[in-house]
Amino acid sequence: MFISLSQANPDTPENMRNSMRNIVLLMMSLALIACGGSNSDSRNSATSENEAKGIYTGLTDSGKELTAIIRSDGEFYIFIQESDGRRDDLSGLISGTATAAEGNFVSDNALARNFDGGESRAYNVTASYVAADYLTGIITDVSSGRGIGFTVSSRTDNDSDPDLEKLSGEYFSGLYKGVSDTTVESIYVAVQVEVDGSLSGSRVFSRMLSSGFCSFSGTLSPRSGSHLFNVAVSFPDNECLLSAEELNGIAYYDEDVNQLFVAVFNADRSSGLFFSGLKGY
Known part of the structure; x- marks a missing residue:
């Protein structure tokens, strides 16, 4: 299988x-x-x-x-x-x-x-x-x-409205999965979510390295009638695995364990970015 x-x-x-x-x-x-x-x-x-x-x-x-x-x-x-x-x-x-x-x-x-x-x-x-x-x-x-x-x-939180203020923070210990056709990259990243819905992510070790990493950015907006967020993500660096893709999908924040899930795809689902991380305090 x-x-x-x-x-x-x-x-x-x-x-x-x-x-x-x-x-x-x-x-x-x-x-x-x-x-x-x-x-x-x-x-x-x-x-x-x-x-x-x-x-x-x-x-x-x-x-x-x-x-x-x-x-x-x-x-x-x-x-x-x-x-x-x-x-x-x-x-x-x-x-x-x-x-x-x-x-x-x-x-x-x-x-x-x-x-x-x-x-x-x-x-x-x-x-x-x-x-x-x-x-x-x-x-x-x-x-x-x-x-x-x-x-x-x-889940009991199905009917609660998504809250950007609760979602906001740094998810510092997550593994980003980048997929493009048959290629997969797995990298530790720090993801920052702001109260205004802006999203940014970069390698955890970028704070110690001057180069050699791809950052990404995007936006989150509450999805009405659910506990989910709509997400759009892009990679500004042309050398990145997913730099040519427009990626859209969903995010879910599990408040019980402070865990963020993100899944965004290109139009035909051949490429995407996937993330699970825990919020730091």
Whole structure:
């Protein structure tokens, strides 16, 4: 599997139960397709407010930590972290657009990025949900047909307005992930967010080095009706990996642990900047 979501023994009783659940969810997905519940392009069918919108946290069946963000227009981002890893490091991200109706969440256009390198891969995401409560389902690699189960629960801050004053500060211990086609760079950066929504980032060691780093800048604005921020980022230096790209996406600030998540892509999602960092005081 491209993003290693599971390393479990397939013959254990737990995984046999997970397999049965996956079969049931697969049958549900096929039934939706047969009844016209899924469109060949989920992005085009997500025209109304997505019933599953919100921010969720949970685990895959193999124990990897997930932070799943579903916007009101159906666009979603699933941040993946190792359960025993650093809070400021991401191992991968899955993004796409989904429909959600009558308890069925379906995406057939998701792309997965492994931050160890390599090309993006196509994934399907099928889940059952209770609005503002939970999602449980399968993330399936289209090319191999292999899937992994997951369950995520809704965050209590879903209905609170995003607050630039709370977000503002320095996130000094985060790992920036820059992706351009098959190239990935992973660099420790310090990200500064101002109360006016301006954003800047540079290598942590730039304070000790006179050259050899790429800085980036951007803007954040509260996204109405959610606990999210819209983000636009650019690299002014022409020598940077992402200097030619216009990057747009979302940011989420988890106030419980003072953690900032950022995901911004170019238009075709072939390049992007991804960040997880902890606020310093």
